[in-house]
Amino acid sequence: MSPRPFLLALLLAAAPLAAMAQSPAPLPAWEQLTPAQRELLLAPVRERWNNSSPEKRRHLLEHAERWRTMTPEQRSHARHGMKRWQDMPPEKREQARALFEHIRPLPEAERKAMLERWKAMTPEQRKAWVEAHPAKDPPRSR
Template identity: 35%
Template sequence: MSKRIAETLLACLLLWPLAGWTLDWDALKPEEQRVLAPFREQWAQIPEARQQRLREGAARWRQMTPEQRAALKARFRRWQSLDPEQRARIRERYERFRALPPEEQARIREGYRWFRNLPPERREALRERWRSMSPEQRRKVIEHRKQLHERWQRMSPQERDAARQRLRDRMRRSPER
């Protein structure tokens, strides 16, 4: 019987980290408690994986400059102002993005950086142009863009440079595009 008890205790000790037990609030460092204070009341009910993500976020917060913290607070206020359906749509899009291959994620990020670097009036003009398109027109634009991307990937560096120059020349001739 004592061998069975010992085996049970050993199994409990080995499986303990997998059981999802959470870290006690008092075990947090004082600076972690300060940053995570809004979660104090429900801390014991938060799953271990989420507690760990919150602790990692608190560590990043402590490393931020005051400007970075202010920008993050503003983004959080915007997030909180969204209605539940908007948040759900954003979460769904994020999950679909995370399911994409890394190359596709990188391509999307690059497109986003390009868009963010445009002057505000150009960004708004592109948004308005997109909004005015029918779903079929949007689908065609997306398909065309994929084809261009595939063609770009097959180009040599010299061909890419020439294509960039042609695009710059075309943009100078008709900047409204």
Template identity: 50%
Template structure:
């Protein structure tokens, strides 16, 4: 049973990779044509799992975190998973300064009420780049 969360993480991480690896296809519902996990060949399963296996083996200090992410993924709704994918894509395209700002904002917002988070978001959008840098200096991210 422990393999299921790891498998879910592997599949979630591979979705962007498979989209980039194959040419665009016409929009169609291929859900019915894709086999269930139990119907995949051993080679197909290995193809899906190999990148995760390599990442797992290459990063022993990240294994707890990877496992926790896989468990959380199992409990997400489809909408939450979509939002997570959008967030991962945004993160991928951020520069180092933007990532530091995002970490600082996330850390600060983590313990706030919805109203306070909304107020901070509005304040952030009204700030100049220099004011944002100063804010991050005054509110450094907890885990850089």
């Protein structure tokens, strides 16, 4: 699963409404959408919710709340990160998971130093580092 599956599902569900966004008229408020348009937007989220475990549902709610409180700039940055993650080859994702898990608990100065060391590593050195420091969090399935 991508890092932000709830948002991705919501964004993908909105794709059929993209034609409306192409027109110069402003998009309607939620209340002005037809029942069919509302259902089109909500169906993927409802299906994902119903198919999720209680733990996953809690994660979806927490994620939605974080998204709601983000500024437009933060949302844009998050969308860019989601796109980068989706386009990343599996080996690079594994490296990113391992590196993130390793540096997350470190103080900021140590995190920056580790990132600089990482950038200076060759692909072979990075592979060896990941083998020595594998991510504990297993890759999520789509």
